[in-house]
Amino acid sequence: MDQAFFLLFAAASVITALTVVLARNPVHSALALMACFLQISAIFVLLEAPLLAVIQIFVYVGAIMVLFLFVIMMIDVREAVLQRFLPGGNLPALVLLVVLGFEMLALVLWSDRFSVTEPVAMRTGGEIRQLSTTLFADYLLPFETASVILLAALVGAIMLARKEPR
Amino acid sequence: MVPLWWYIVLGVVLFVIGAAGVLLRRNILVVLMSLELLLNSVNINFIAFGHYYDDFRGQIFAIFVIAITAAEVAVALGILVALVRNKPTLKVDDVTMMKG
Numbered sequence: 565m566d567q568a569f570f571l572l573f574a575a576a577s578v579i580t581a582l583t584v585v586l587a588r589n590p591v592h593s594a595l596a597l598m599a600c601f602l603q604i605s606a607i608f609v610l611l612e613a614p615l616l617a618v619i620q621i622f623v624y625v626g627a628i629m630v631l632f633l634f635v636i637m638m639i640d641v642r643e644a645v646l647q648r649f650l651p652g653g654n655l656p657a658l659v660l661l662v663v664l665g666f667e668m669l670a671l672v673l674w675s676d677r678f679s680v681t682e683p684v685a686m687r688t689g690g691e692i693r694q695l696s697t698t699l700f701a702d703y704l705l706p707f708e709t710a711s712v713i714l715l716a717a718l719v720g721a722i723m724l725a726r727k728e729p730r
Numbered sequence: 731m732v733p734l735w736w737y738i739v740l741g742v743v744l745f746v747i748g749a750a751g752v753l754l755r756r757n758i759l760v761v762l763m764s765l766e767l768l769l770n771s772v773n774i775n776f777i778a779f780g781h782y783y784d785d786f787r788g789q790i791f792a793i794f795v796i797a798i799t800a801a802e803v804a805v806a807l808g809i810l811v812a813l814v815r816n817k818p819t820l821k822v823d824d825v826t827m828m829k830g
Contacts, residue, residue, distance in 0.1 A: 566731060577740070578743055578744065581743075584751060584764065585747055585754075590763075593759070593760050594759075594763065600770075607737075607740070610732070611777050613781065616793070620796070623800055628803050631807055632762075635759070638814075639759075639810075640818070641757075641759070657753040658754070661746055661749055665742065672735055679734070699790050710794055714800065714801050717800075717801035718804065720805050722808070725807075
């Protein structure tokens, strides 16, 4: 049952990811990316991380993709629709990608570290409580740093995108 | 149960697709979206390992990755809007003003 759902979501996410890369129109890419993020959040649910699934939908589908769509609407994308890929320099990048993919697949399939089929210990309830306790106790400093980074990005984006004062 | 290496292979496939988008596409918007795809495939790996080895740090790192990604996208789209205002192009190989 789990395996059937995993294969369904994985196939859908790979197909939508290919659509992101292959679509001519950036609007189609953005919508396919949204569908891909929904599949990935379903995979997070399969991994028993429901909080991460909800955060994925809120942040990626709700915030980031809406930001992308707003920027696409602000920018004239019609002239960029015509040409899809880099005209020259395709071959080294393609070779690099194929080598990278085969290397990672070979490492994953030949190693016996990844052949775990069952989780080491089954978790009990109160998972989100434990997660937030760990996040706010042991990882408090990185959490605050992330919030400062978000604030800096907010101010920086406003400064970058506003018009120059005359 | 789903074996662990299925998730890792899914992460590898999504990573290669995203890297292909970053390296081969010439539209800046699609390059940024492919970067999102790369970071998401890394998140799948984090959460899969965290689940199978019963460790919360995978989920915590995924939360930080998502937060930093949100910041990165905001700054990148701000730069993109400023760029298009100065030079109306969306092709990566037309933007060589800094001679990089």
